[in-house]
Amino acid sequence: EPALIFDLGGKFDKSFNEAAHNGAQRWANETGGTYREIELQSEAQREQALRRFAEAGANPVITMGFAMADPLSAVAPDYPDTKFVAVDVTWLDAPNVRQIGFAEHEGSYLVGMLAAMASKTGTVGFIGGMDIPLIRHFGCGYAQGAKAVNPDIKIVANMTGTTPAAWNDPVKGSELTKAQISQGADVIYAAAGGTGVGVLQTAADEGILSIGVDSNQNHLHPGKVLTSMLKRVDVAVYDAMKAGENLETGVFTLGLAEDGVGYALDEHNAPLITDEMKAAVDEARQKIIDGELEVVSYYENDSCPALQF
Amino acid sequence: MDKMPKWADVVLIPLISLILAAILSALVILGIGEDPVAAVKLMVSGALGSTYGWGYTLYYATNFVFTGLAVAVAFHARLFNIGGEGQAMLGGLGVAMVCLYVPWPHWSIALLAAMAAAMVFGAAWAAIPAYLQAKRGSHIVITTIMFNFIAAAFLNYMLVNVMRPEGSMDPATERFPEAVHLPTLHELLAPIGISFSKAAPANVSFLVAILACFVVWALIWRTRLGYEIRAYGHSETGALYAGISPVRITIVTMLISGALAGLMAINNVMGEAERLVLNSTEGAGFIGIAVALMGRSHPFGVFLAALLFGFLYQGGAELALWTSIPRELIVVIQALVILFTGALDNMVRMPLEKLFLSLRKGSA
Amino acid sequence: MTVPAIELKGISKSFGPVQANKNISISVAPGTIHGIIGENGAGKSTLMSILYGFYKADAGEIWINGEKTEIPDSQAAIAAGIGMVFQHFKLVENFTVLENIVLGAEDGGLLAPSLAKARKELEDLEEEYELFVDPDKRIDEIGVGMQQRVEILKALYRKAEILILDEPTGVLTPAEADQLFRILHRLKEEGKTIILITHKLREIMEATDTVSVMRRGEMTATVKTSETSPEQLAELMVGRKVLLRVDKAPAKPGKPILEIENLRVTDEAGVERVKGIDLTVRAGEIVGIAGVAGNGQSELLEVLGGMRPATGSIRLNGESLPLSGPGADGQARRARHIAHVPEDRQREGLIMEFHAWENVAFGYHRDPAYQRGIFMDNAALRADTERKIEKFDVRPADAWLAAKNFSGGNQQKIVVAREIERNPDLLLVGQPTRGVDIGAIEFIHKQIVALRDQGKAILLVSVELEEIFSLSDRIAVMFDGHIMGERLPHETDERELGLLMAGVAGEAA
Amino acid sequence: MDFLTLIQIFDSTIRLATPLLLACLAGLYSERAGIFDIGLEGKMLMSAFFSAAVAAVTGSVWLGLLAGIASSLLLAGLHGLASITFRGNQLISGVAINFLAAGMTVLIAQDWFQQGGRTPSLFGGARFEPIDWPFAEALSGVPVVGPIYSELLSGHSVLVYIAFLAVPATWWVLYRTRFGLRLRAVGENPAAVDTAGVSVVGLRYAAVAICGVLCGIAGAYLATALQAGFVKDMTAGRGFIALAALIFAKWRPWHAMWACLLFGLLQAVALRFQNIDLGGVVIPVQAMDALPYILTVVILAGFVGKAIPPKAGGEPYVKER
Ligand SMILES: Nc1ncnc2c1ncn2[C@@H]1O[C@H](COP(=O)(O)OP(=O)(O)OP(=O)(O)O)[C@@H](O)[C@H]1O
Numbered sequence A: 001e002p003a004l005i006f007d008l009g010g011k012f013d014k015s016f017n018e019a020a021h022n023g024a025q026r027w028a029n030e031t032g033g034t035y036r037e038i039e040l041q042s043e044a045q046r047e048q049a050l051r052r053f054a055e056a057g058a059n060p061v062i063t064m065g066f067a068m069a070d071p072l073s074a075v076a077p078d079y080p081d082t083k084f085v086a087v088d089v090t091w092l093d094a095p096n097v098r099q100i101g102f103a104e105h106e107g108s109y110l111v112g113m114l115a116a117m118a119s120k121t122g123t124v125g126f127i128g129g130m131d132i133p134l135i136r137h138f139g140c141g142y143a144q145g146a147k148a149v150n151p152d153i154k155i156v157a158n159m160t161g162t163t164p165a166a167w168n169d170p171v172k173g174s175e176l177t178k179a180q181i182s183q184g185a186d187v188i189y190a191a192a193g194g195t196g197v198g199v200l201q202t203a204a205d206e207g208i209l210s211i212g213v214d215s216n217q218n219h220l221h222p223g224k225v226l227t228s229m230l231k232r233v234d235v236a237v238y239d240a241m242k243a244g245e246n247l248e249t250g251v252f253t254l255g256l257a258e259d260g261v262g263y264a265l266d267e268h269n270a271p272l273i274t275d276e277m278k279a280a281v282d283e284a285r286q287k288i289i290d291g292e293l294e295v296v297s298y299y300e301n302d303s304c305p306a307l308q309f
Numbered sequence B: 001m002d003k004m005p006k007w008a009d010v011v012l013i014p015l016i017s018l019i020l021a022a023i024l025s026a027l028v029i030l031g032i033g034e035d036p037v038a039a040v041k042l043m044v045s046g047a048l049g050s051t052y053g054w055g056y057t058l059y060y061a062t063n064f065v066f067t068g069l070a071v072a073v074a075f076h077a078r079l080f081n082i083g084g085e086g087q088a089m090l091g092g093l094g095v096a097m098v099c100l101y102v103p104w105p106h107w108s109i110a111l112l113a114a115m116a117a118a119m120v121f122g123a124a125w126a127a128i129p130a131y132l133q134a135k136r137g138s139h140i141v142i143t144t145i146m147f148n149f150i151a152a153a154f155l156n157y158m159l160v161n162v163m164r165p166e167g168s169m170d171p172a173t174e175r176f177p178e179a180v181h182l183p184t185l186h187e188l189l190a191p192i193g194i195s196f197s198k199a200a201p202a203n204v205s206f207l208v209a210i211l212a213c214f215v216v217w218a219l220i221w222r223t224r225l226g227y228e229i230r231a232y233g234h235s236e237t238g239a240l241y242a243g244i245s246p247v248r249i250t251i252v253t254m255l256i257s258g259a260l261a262g263l264m265a266i267n268n269v270m271g272e273a274e275r276l277v278l279n280s281t282e283g284a285g286f287i288g289i290a291v292a293l294m295g296r297s298h299p300f301g302v303f304l305a306a307l308l309f310g311f312l313y314q315g316g317a318e319l320a321l322w323t324s325i326p327r328e329l330i331v332v333i334q335a336l337v338i339l340f341t342g343a344l345d346n347m348v349r350m351p352l353e354k355l356f357l358s359l360r361k362g363s364a
Numbered sequence C: 001m002t003v004p005a006i007e008l009k010g011i012s013k014s015f016g017p018v019q020a021n022k023n024i025s026i027s028v029a030p031g032t033i034h035g036i037i038g039e040n041g042a043g044k045s046t047l048m049s050i051l052y053g054f055y056k057a058d059a060g061e062i063w064i065n066g067e068k069t070e071i072p073d074s075q076a077a078i079a080a081g082i083g084m085v086f087q088h089f090k091l092v093e094n095f096t097v098l099e100n101i102v103l104g105a106e107d108g109g110l111l112a113p114s115l116a117k118a119r120k121e122l123e124d125l126e127e128e129y130e131l132f133v134d135p136d137k138r139i140d141e142i143g144v145g146m147q148q149r150v151e152i153l154k155a156l157y158r159k160a161e162i163l164i165l166d167e168p169t170g171v172l173t174p175a176e177a178d179q180l181f182r183i184l185h186r187l188k189e190e191g192k193t194i195i196l197i198t199h200k201l202r203e204i205m206e207a208t209d210t211v212s213v214m215r216r217g218e219m220t221a222t223v224k225t226s227e228t229s230p231e232q233l234a235e236l237m238v239g240r241k242v243l244l245r246v247d248k249a250p251a252k253p254g255k256p257i258l259e260i261e262n263l264r265v266t267d268e269a270g271v272e273r274v275k276g277i278d279l280t281v282r283a284g285e286i287v288g289i290a291g292v293a294g295n296g297q298s299e300l301l302e303v304l305g306g307m308r309p310a311t312g313s314i315r316l317n318g319e320s321l322p323l324s325g326p327g328a329d330g331q332a333r334r335a336r337h338i339a340h341v342p343e344d345r346q347r348e349g350l351i352m353e354f355h356a357w358e359n360v361a362f363g364y365h366r367d368p369a370y371q372r373g374i375f376m377d378n379a380a381l382r383a384d385t386e387r388k389i390e391k392f393d394v395r396p397a398d399a400w401l402a403a404k405n406f407s408g409g410n411q412q413k414i415v416v417a418r419e420i421e422r423n424p425d426l427l428l429v430g431q432p433t434r435g436v437d438i439g440a441i442e443f444i445h446k447q448i449v450a451l452r453d454q455g456k457a458i459l460l461v462s463v464e465l466e467e468i469f470s471l472s473d474r475i476a477v478m479f480d481g482h483i484m485g486e487r488l489p490h491e492t493d494e495r496e497l498g499l500l501m502a503g504v505a506g507e508a509a
Numbered sequence D: 001m002d003f004l005t006l007i008q009i010f011d012s013t014i015r016l017a018t019p020l021l022l023a024c025l026a027g028l029y030s031e032r033a034g035i036f037d038i039g040l041e042g043k044m045l046m047s048a049f050f051s052a053a054v055a056a057v058t059g060s061v062w063l064g065l066l067a068g069i070a071s072s073l074l075l076a077g078l079h080g081l082a083s084i085t086f087r088g089n090q091l092i093s094g095v096a097i098n099f100l101a102a103g104m105t106v107l108i109a110q111d112w113f114q115q116g117g118r119t120p121s122l123f124g125g126a127r128f129e130p131i132d133w134p135f136a137e138a139l140s141g142v143p144v145v146g147p148i149y150s151e152l153l154s155g156h157s158v159l160v161y162i163a164f165l166a167v168p169a170t171w172w173v174l175y176r177t178r179f180g181l182r183l184r185a186v187g188e189n190p191a192a193v194d195t196a197g198v199s200v201v202g203l204r205y206a207a208v209a210i211c212g213v214l215c216g217i218a219g220a221y222l223a224t225a226l227q228a229g230f231v232k233d234m235t236a237g238r239g240f241i242a243l244a245a246l247i248f249a250k251w252r253p254w255h256a257m258w259a260c261l262l263f264g265l266l267q268a269v270a271l272r273f274q275n276i277d278l279g280g281v282v283i284p285v286q287a288m289d290a291l292p293y294i295l296t297v298v299i300l301a302g303f304v305g306k307a308i309p310p311k312a313g314g315e316p317y318v319k320e321r
């Protein structure tokens, strides 16, 4: 029986935990299988949940978020027969852990290009939840994509706050959106969990475009959401559960090539994406896959060539 | 000349209140379609049924003892310190600096240094609100709320821009060296032949917390300073008459309170995480308010209330692990426990008092 | 025989285990003034609060004007024509006089018309009873005497026919008290019924028609005032003979202990309250400061006690005493052997939530005798307390009782015991017997005199002229921050002091 | 900074200040009557959920508002029961209410909508729409006055106007009516009210109920006017900021409005000027984020002085020990 450990944001974070939840649900619905799950409430529970599930015989144990790396490195060696899956972790030295990283900067690069192409004002916005490296990583890819289309583009980047409330403050998200609109932004990319709900809402209300994150959020405001940066955590979780105990371990980085990240195109945003836009983005996508184009990751040296944080 | 025997006040009323809270919680659990009996069993066995469960329960309780004592000490001087959260965050910063930047030969010396740093940092963070309250009359409730936000921003800056190891995704410091690893209860109890769960994070800080309870108790009820703090808390004009300086008491009390809140960091930062992560306090500063209020600001009461909350946290974790009960249910159960044991206790006390009075009259 | 205005039948009331009223019956004829006396804690206030609907009796009946009346709350009492002036005034401090008077008796939802109407009616009432107050002053800006008038006006504004006054003169100056009794007589002449609780037998003798005595929750006697004497009442009250006058030998003043020169005090609001006074107190004498409350006596006492800064010079035993800064707080004063019985025992002299034994250390909690290492020696403190309780006959003799659970008189005994037993060089005493029953007054006075006889200096501030006369060896009168003059008690009288207190300067002081 | 930016900042200030102001006035009624309330946050949150939920189900924002107010009133009643009837500790009761709301909203939301503790998005009549004042469009071109009229004053939802009208209304009720006189009195000296023949309990329940209604409006404003649905914990600590504003204002209505506007302004400024470049030195976003709180402390210490709460506040009224 697999087990799934959500990060502190909880499984309904409108973000990547929720994507994991969706993947697990899909697996359960398709196979009729059951799985255990826990929404962490505190840091101390990370290790606790790992051990408890491992001891109870859950296999594989799937964890969400980079913060699980540290406890995993302590726990995984104690349960060599258990397979662990660590989403957003790629740097552990543990034989029984399947480490899955996403090249969010690549996906963000593509939506950044779309944003720049859709923008009439030459200004695009980025709203992050909290100023942490992961969010800078998103913003950095986005900025590079936007600059690739229009080197003179202005990118307004804001963070919502410094307390956990920053991920659940749609009102502040709205105000930031309005602030960015007044600074000229007409496409805004939100990577801010529940706060993003406010960003997308206000963008729709004010008649500008927004970009969703993690899962496909195009349907939230049809015709108003330019696209969504997809991070296929759901697929990763689904695959892991499907593979079960026979899971392949090692480090997997899911980028454009693996369809681990991408941009969403469906009936809700089809009218917004012109053929040229699609062509340009798909070309860039291919180039990145082929290695002709390199999108710099923020993690490489803690800085971004296209945007200062 | 009490209306009720003391045991009834101390044991019976909390017990009945807890039962009422449990009944209501059971109704909520039923409401979302789960089995309350199984849930209670799971919570009790998960939190108290094994040394593993105890290890977690005591770990959480340790956090709450520190923040609860912090609030309680300030309460004795009628200062409402809502800033435990921020003070504990800063305490964590102090601990991290001590553990990371100084090579320590042995954990025991490191612990002493870390305690000192945690207390100094926590006290420093309480100092400005204290000074402003004492000298400028700026309401300490506002300033401490504001300082919580400022602390969060400061810590965020430190962890993202200053202390984060290069290239790490995690807004956290690197792991502390092995030398400052605090012995867990497992390691402490093994030599005397007691086998305690290896996995649980409860560590030597728990003993420090117990010690802190005694120290605070002695401070408040056995020292001149404690006497002055209580006197000032009860009557400001009285303090003036007795030559107790309001400015001094306000500042000293808040420094002690901040130091206690900061001290929490030896448990969660040094003892458990062994690194400083963002939001490491996780609201323990606010739980401390409930703990202090429920413990009637007495260290012993604080200890019991902290245990209760430790139980709820760990029991809740077990619920979350083995059932599909959403974690918000645990928040609701906590709310009901606080409500019944803390705010609605007179609902139980009033009829009980009548009962005892009539019993006494009947026998007299 | 006329129908009694008030008839209480078999009233009982317990507060938890304390039975404050036991099966009390009493009847008051209309148009009379009925006195109630009794020791502290005898249950007088409780009984009256039941009549006013503030407390609910456990058993018993209330009959008003011959009709059985249920009084579950004050609303019902007001409707039945009862008004009450509580021992501790029930006024909203930051409201104006007018607002306090209309509170609860407004007509209509809007304030303006109510206030306008009240203002007019108030003028009439003031005329009629010579009860002048400034309707627009805030309560915390006016003195206690005024506050009491507001309370009486509140009752009259509600058309009270029965007026209960609980220790109304406890805080009044003699002049204010005289004025009050004139008003009471006028009310009585109008046919109103008045119940008066007081500890002052003189007032009972002068003002009442009948008097009831309470002891330990029971009504022990009701007599016609004209057929009794103060001595008999005192005995009925306390259960033993009481000395109503202080017995003391003539003073033998020695060297100056306290020398005050050109002392000036400015309060928090920037008003100068003491305007340059000179005063000397010698060893073995009691100097009494008479004056209407609010003329700077309190501030003088507070400066000496280290509670507020001042300018000028004070010498104690010939050495100067700092008047501001760190060396001028209560601790420093105590270190210089100044003891201080403050004017307000509940707000200053005691921590009401502390046990008796903790209060016995209050102010002296840093005394080495109470320390053991870094801790306080609570056992020593408790032993000390037991001793003081015994010596000062504090009742109940329970060191573990919280101060708030003692009656006023016994609270005062704890404070006096604490301060006198320090054997200070200088004892500051403010209003030592306010609200205290005669048994306790006798005792406290004796202790003060005994301290004097040991050659200590005592500075007494009291608004009770009677107390000033019976204790002081020398009397200084304060008015508006100045000392108007000094007199020897046997060379002056109440009339002359009254004039000085009113600011009318006598012949060269 | 140009004039239009200024207008936009003020516009943002009004939006951010409105929920604070409603909650602050709510606290004012309660605390003026002597009942401390740190449960403003919880009541707002509860109302945010129920207003959004009912609006989503019925399609009527007005029904949503009513439901929000009702749910907030329920919690207010609980607070009253604990702190008035059973003379419990008002702080504990408030803490419990905050926890209760945080948990119950998500539990119920998940039970009803299965959308991860959220309500469905609200459309059309299920949301409060901005009200455009007459001629707002036409006047917007007029210099200075135009933007002020059409951007700043016009175009807010009806709840904003209710919030700001509640300020003079509160002032009027408090200082010009019998109810206000009694309310202020019961917070200062309940014994005076009691002996004057007025029910302390009744007054306090009335105050707590008004507090519930105002918190209800505040929550509904967040979920159905500013936003289009409920998200867990969406009050994000605004109840506590409102409490700070109340102390800042020393429990007075007009001052409360200025305090809330100040807090709103500081936030609006901080949000708008993140990452400003001061001649090469980039101010970290965290510093900007903390700025409103730092400035609050500075202003408090520098200009406000001592705040003395209603005298009987926080203490249950007990006649018999
Ligand atoms: N609210 C109360 N709760 C509990 N006990 C009370 C209360 N009020 C009075 N008592 C107790 O009831 C007894 C009678 O008190 P009461 O105030 O009636 O005395 P009193 O005769 O007015 O005394 P004093 O002369 O000091 O005013 C005392 O023992 C007192 O401690």
Ligand SMILES: Nc1ncnc2c1ncn2[C@@H]1O[C@H](COP(=O)(O)OP(=O)(O)OP(=O)(O)O)[C@@H](O)[C@H]1O
Pocket (backbone or CB within 6 Å): C094, D175, D251, D252, D253, D254, D255
């Ligand atoms: N910002 C303001 N705008 C208009 N009037 C005000 C303002 N602030 C205060 N006032 C006026 O001040 C009067 C009283 O207000 P305030 O709140 O200062 O009361 P207070 O008497 O000082 O104290 P309390 O409110 O405790 O009674 C009101 O009648 C009101 O007219």
Ligand SMILES: [Mg+2]
Pocket (backbone or CB within 6 Å): C044, C045, C046, C087, C166
């Ligand atoms: Mg009395």
Ligand SMILES: [Mg+2]
Pocket (backbone or CB within 6 Å): C040, C087, C167, C408, C435, C436
């Ligand atoms: Mg008395």
